[in-house]
Amino acid sequence: MRYQEIRAEFDKETVTVYQAYNKNIALSAIRNNKFEKPFSFNRMTWIKPSFLWLMERSNWGNKSNQDYILKIKIKRECWERALSIGVLTDPDKQVYSTGYEWEKQFKEAKVHIQWDPERTLKGGKLKERTIQVGISRYLIEEYNNDWISEIDDLTPIVKKMNQLRRAGKYKEMKRLLPNEKLYPLNKEIEKRIGVR
Structure with a gap:
């Protein structure tokens, strides 16, 4: 793995992302x-x-207002368009020539890109970083109406995995994990979002 790269479950048409919500929103x-x-x-x-x-x-799924875990399949073309207009949440010197350039872009950004430490099954931080993508209020209706292909409830499987986790049965847990693999991007998008 590289330091920052997108790993995801995807097929020809869609890429899977996850969100956690309360019961009213999720159901x-x-x-x-x-x-x-x-x-x-x-x-x-x-x-x-x-x-x-x-x-x-x-x-x-045990935090307040995050007790339902949603698996959301969105169209790959929409995902890649979001990445292509995304602006990092910090002024990465390998992406922006000056702090002023980053600040100007960030103020106008419709999509925010943030890299956070990837996690192990036990919750430990890895040195590799994983992406999260912020969809602003300017695009959120479009995200909801046009990007989403399917929303599934992962809450029951997450509860089962958490029981296994508490029992220390990590091998059994691992079998239930989604098959996340390196997501292919063109070089222009990679450069824009700081893949390296």
Whole structure:
């Protein structure tokens, strides 16, 4: 693995990302295959292709308002377009020539890109970093109406995995993990989002 790269579950048409929500938002999304209020269309929503990163973030679905884990398949063309207009959340010197250039782009960004430490099954930090993508309020309706192909409820399997985790049965847990592999990108997008 490189220091920063996208690993995800994907097929020819879609890429899988994960989000965690409360019951009211999640059940409506699962039923209608799209988000509806009380989901907020006025603030940024973050999507993550790393299952284990979201598990750490949501404490395996045990954090308040993060007790439902959603598997969301979005169209690859939309995912790649989002990456192609994304701006990093920090002024990476290998991407931006000056802090001023980054600041100007960041203020106008419709998509934010952040790299965070990837996680192990036990929740430990790896040196490799995984991506999360922030969809701003300017694109959130489009994300909801056009990007999403399918929303599935992973909550039952996450609960099962968490029971195995608590029992120290990591081999059994590993069998239930999604098959995340290196996501192919063109060089221009790689450079823009700091893949290396």
